[in-house]
Amino acid sequence: MPSPASPPPSQLTASIELATSTGLRRRAAHRGWGRRLYLAANIAVLVFLLAPIAIVIVFALNPTPFIQFPPVGLSLRWFEKFFASRDFMQALVFSLEVAAMTTLAATVLGASAALAIARGNLPGSRLIVATMLSPLMLPAILTGLALFQSYVLLDVGRPLWGLVAGHTLVTIPYVVRTTLAVLHNFDVRLEEAAQNLGASPTRTFFEVTLPLVKPGVLAGAIFAFIVSFDQFPVSLFLVAPGRETLPITLFNYLKFDLDGTIGAASIVSILLAFLVVIALDRTVGLRSYVKL
Amino acid sequence: MPATGAPRVNSLALLILPSALLFALFFFLPIGLMAVMSVLTGNPVVMPHVGFTAKHYARIGNDSYYLEVIWTTLRIGLWTTIVALVIGYPLAHWMARIRSRSGHALLLMAVLAPMLTGIVVRTFAWMTLLSDKGVINQVLAALGLISTPLQLMYNESGIIIGLVHIYVPFMVLTLTGVIGRIDERLEQAAENLGASPWRTFLEVTLPLSLPGILAGSLLVFALAISAYVTPILLGGFQIMTLPILIYQQISANFNVGFAAALGMVLLAISLMLVIAYNHVLGLVSGQRELQ
Numbered sequence: 001m002p003s004p005a006s007p008p009p010s011q012l013t014a015s016i017e018l019a020t021s022t023g024l025r026r027r028a029a030h031r032g033w034g035r036r037l038y039l040a041a042n043i044a045v046l047v048f049l050l051a052p053i054a055i056v057i058v059f060a061l062n063p064t065p066f067i068q069f070p071p072v073g074l075s076l077r078w079f080e081k082f083f084a085s086r087d088f089m090q091a092l093v094f095s096l097e098v099a100a101m102t103t104l105a106a107t108v109l110g111a112s113a114a115l116a117i118a119r120g121n122l123p124g125s126r127l128i129v130a131t132m133l134s135p136l137m138l139p140a141i142l143t144g145l146a147l148f149q150s151y152v153l154l155d156v157g158r159p160l161w162g163l164v165a166g167h168t169l170v171t172i173p174y175v176v177r178t179t180l181a182v183l184h185n186f187d188v189r190l191e192e193a194a195q196n197l198g199a200s201p202t203r204t205f206f207e208v209t210l211p212l213v214k215p216g217v218l219a220g221a222i223f224a225f226i227v228s229f230d231q232f233p234v235s236l237f238l239v240a241p242g243r244e245t246l247p248i249t250l251f252n253y254l255k256f257d258l259d260g261t262i263g264a265a266s267i268v269s270i271l272l273a274f275l276v277v278i279a280l281d282r283t284v285g286l287r288s289y290v291k292l
Numbered sequence: 293m294p295a296t297g298a299p300r301v302n303s304l305a306l307l308i309l310p311s312a313l314l315f316a317l318f319f320f321l322p323i324g325l326m327a328v329m330s331v332l333t334g335n336p337v338v339m340p341h342v343g344f345t346a347k348h349y350a351r352i353g354n355d356s357y358y359l360e361v362i363w364t365t366l367r368i369g370l371w372t373t374i375v376a377l378v379i380g381y382p383l384a385h386w387m388a389r390i391r392s393r394s395g396h397a398l399l400l401m402a403v404l405a406p407m408l409t410g411i412v413v414r415t416f417a418w419m420t421l422l423s424d425k426g427v428i429n430q431v432l433a434a435l436g437l438i439s440t441p442l443q444l445m446y447n448e449s450g451i452i453i454g455l456v457h458i459y460v461p462f463m464v465l466t467l468t469g470v471i472g473r474i475d476e477r478l479e480q481a482a483e484n485l486g487a488s489p490w491r492t493f494l495e496v497t498l499p500l501s502l503p504g505i506l507a508g509s510l511l512v513f514a515l516a517i518s519a520y521v522t523p524i525l526l527g528g529f530q531i532m533t534l535p536i537l538i539y540q541q542i543s544a545n546f547n548v549g550f551a552a553a554l555g556m557v558l559l560a561i562s563l564m565l566v567i568a569y570n571h572v573l574g575l576v577s578g579q580r581e582l583q
Contacts (some may be wrong), residue, residue, distance in 0.1 A: 052417030112307035120305030138520025146322035
């Protein structure tokens, strides 16, 4: 026997329909607002990320020697000042030299280490990887301090090789990581097939393994170049006075002047970083294999 | 791990040697020397009789000034981490869930572009934005909203803003990987069972991305407490953090022993973070440990 409170069947269906449709409508509205809030928050974060870079560009092209907003005109005077300054030019060339040497050292050492880890059946490979990646997480300023103290104790001064060694330490993790990523993703059977078909281990290495890991090694090399070119804390301790890298020169300039020269220098260094990436892409055919 | 016994070490293993040498000579030896210097009474190269001492550590422990510096460093690191997480999470979620390929590429570029711009340059950008006559104050004054400029830098919040901008990409990239690996069908199932999107997020997505949150936070914290350029420029040489103090001991006082002791304190904090980070990453990636 139905309870007296229960509505007749037709009414019940109607009320269920009503409840469901308001529920759905409320949920759709809820989702619409939530979605809008989500997008708005994300766009705000993107603005936060990109606005400072936009400001640097505006400031580099703005003719006034102090910050003015909105900008009053367009001029290349800060670029002229940057390229005419002997200090900045020397620092730029020196930074490029250090970055080139560092990239070479870090790429050769890092890629060989990755090969040894992935194919050499080394015991404790997990610990070795953690060690090789540790300069990424240990403060670079400590690497700088420790190297500086050692050079003082050994009384070797502040040599160029000392600076390049410091830069190589903090850039090697990138090469190891990108190369390992490729080595772990590719099929070991390709190497086995080559050997089964009669290739010597050396020939297998040069004709199968090396071409396949190339994208990972290159991605690592690009990271190494950019990181070395922008390196600050290690250089802070290891550069010799009068022979400073660009970030150090910019930092010293920033302590006293806040004009557009820094903006111009920034644009030049960003363009240089892009040029290196494009040049490597063109010459060696990088397939944007970037695994983070 | 192979149960049939590890395969034999082969000749490719020798390729580790050059890097091993580099790390031994230019990483472990110097850090070892730093540890030794921190307990010596002087520089053994210029002084004939040096002994062991704990005075540098005693100086750090007994002087409230140095403890205050350490606390300021940790506080700035903590706030940077919290803010980077709060603003980085939504962006990482969007990057992980966006359907269009080009949309994903654009977001990735927006996250990577600041990383390509050097730390000095980005700090300079924030100085032009936050200073008394900076862009933000000029715009607010032009709109008639303020009569005297707001103090946006030369304080801790200015430093935190600059550090968040520099380190939020690391948070986003770490989180995107972890959120991308969450099975979307779990979220769909929750919604089909009647959970609101917000509740689905709180009870499914958020708990499953916890390892990424931990890994990203540890990384950002470790990077933020070792920053030098941003705290010194946006703090206007007025706020002292551990890296600034360390460099000052070298450049102004040439007190190598005390700098080494301060360095060991920073190293101890960082090592704990590295170990925690590797542990968390091990949990996240499971068998994919070598990536």
